[in-house]
Structures are given as structure tokens and as C-alpha cells.
Amino acid sequence: MEKFTKITGVAAPMPLVNVDTDMIIPKQFLKTIKRSGLGVNLFDEMRFNQDGSEIPDFVLNQPAYRNAQILVAGENFGCGSSREHAPWALLDFGIRVVISTSFADIFYNNCFKNGILPIVLPQEDVDKLMDDARRGANAVVSVDLENQVITGPDGGEIGFEVDAFKKHCLINGLDDIGLTLQKVDAIGGFEDRYKTAAPWV
Incomplete structure (x- = not known):
């Protein structure tokens, strides 16, 4: 996972409330288990007409925001189903920070596990x-x-709060696999001891 220390970029305004994960990445794009390639379908039904042409009024289709890295969103962002594809699509598009008054819990935690910083503010x-x-x-x-x-x-300047452990993981680029790999020596030692103690297993 890419380390997160400081991001400076264009912020895109999306004041819609209750943006759910099906709006972020519609269900027809959930066939992949790859984290890459979903950015083109981010907010698909809001970005594109049925013929595939862009909807000019949608914020991320506007020239100023095509390369936005920060999304300022309405309340309860990421509600709905628990699909991890939602943060995958945001990250693949280039969004590294989402700012809102509130997030759905599962989406919020999935963001940290995929290199996105969700920030809750008044x-x-x-x-x-x-x-x-x-x-x-x-x-x-x-x-x-x-x-x-x-x-x-x-x-x-506006200060924000973030869980210390989640902050540590983002700054060091540690997802769940990365955290496990930090214990590789201890895991190897346990396996060696177990093989000696129970060679029949």
C-alpha cells in the first residue's frame, strides 16, 4: 500500500448526502477482484449517459476536477453495501482523501485499509x-x-482527529497483509517450534 504523509491537490465538491457504495461503483462492475482498473467506472451512473458519453455537469467530468485528489462530500458518505470495490474505485481514480461530516462504518474502515484517508469534520x-x-x-x-x-x-488551517493506529498504518503504508508481514519472523519461529513439537502434523 502506498504511504500517506501529505497530499496537496485539487479538492472536488460533492455536496450530495447519502452517497452509497452502489453510486460510487455500481454492482455490474464488481466482477473483478483486482484493485486496479475501477477508476474509469467511478460514479458511473452519474458520470456517463447510457451511450457512454460524459454528463458535463457532473463534477469529476469538469476540466478543473478531472485530476482531483480530494473529495469534499455530503454526510453519510459510503453508506449501503460493504463492497470494498468502492474505495478501490476512488483510489484508482486518484482520490486519496474524502472529507465529510460522517461516513458509513464499513466504508470508513475500508478506506484506511486501502490507502485513503477519510476525515470527519464538523x-x-x-x-x-x-x-x-x-x-x-x-x-x-x-x-x-x-x-x-x-x-x-x-x-x-483546520485540524482533524484520526485514530492513532490507523494513522500509523497509513503513514507506513501498512494494510492487513503488511501488518502480518511485520510478524514474519515470529510466525516462522512458531512454525519451526510446532514442527518439532508435533512432527506428525
Whole structure:
């Protein structure tokens, strides 16, 4: 998993509430078990017409936001089913940070396990960042995970809270497999001892 320390990029405004995981990545794209390749289908039904042409009004189709790395979202983002494909699609598109007043629990935890930082803020702070994000190409925001600070286009700072263990994992690029591999010597030692103690197994 790619390490996360500080991201500076364009923030895209998406003030919709209750954006569920089927909106993030519709069910017909869940056939893959690969983490890559889903970005083209992110928000598919909101981004594209049935003939495959883009819907110009959708925020991520607008020139200023095509390379957005930060998403400022409405409340209860990521609700619905528990599909891990949702953070996969966001990450593959290039989104590394999602900011909202609230997230569905499973989606929230899946983000950390896939290199995305979900940030929960009070409504007034989200409103401020939403206004900043509406500046288009000038909506450049920095998110410093180590110091837990968001810096807006005008230099204003907003602090945020994050679980210490989840922060450690993101900064060090550790998903569940990476955490397990940190114990590889202990695991190997146990296996060796077990083979000696129970050679018939």
C-alpha cells in the first residue's frame, strides 16, 4: 500500500448526502477482484449517459476536477453495501482523501485499509472546505496526516482527529497483509517450534 504523509491537490465538491457504495461503483462492475482498473467506472451512473458519453455537469467530468485528489462530500458518505470495490474505485481514480461530516462504518474502515484517508469534520468546517472546493482549479488543498492539519487555498488551517493506529498504518503504508508481514519472523519461529513439537502434523 502506498504511504500517506501529505497530499496537496485539487479538492472536488460533492455536496450530495447519502452517497452509497452502489453510486460510487455500481454492482455490474464488481466482477473483478483486482484493485486496479475501477477508476474509469467511478460514479458511473452519474458520470456517463447510457451511450457512454460524459454528463458535463457532473463534477469529476469538469476540466478543473478531472485530476482531483480530494473529495469534499455530503454526510453519510459510503453508506449501503460493504463492497470494498468502492474505495478501490476512488483510489484508482486518484482520490486519496474524502472529507465529510460522517461516513458509513464499513466504508470508513475500508478506506484506511486501502490507502485513503477519510476525515470527519464538523459541518461548519466541511461547509468552508466545500466553498473552497468550488473554486475550480484554484481549489488546491493540502492534507498533512502527520500533523493532522488541512490547509485551504487561502492558508487557513483546520485540524482533524484520526485514530492513532490507523494513522500509523497509513503513514507506513501498512494494510492487513503488511501488518502480518511485520510478524514474519515470529510466525516462522512458531512454525519451526510446532514442527518439532508435533512432527506428525
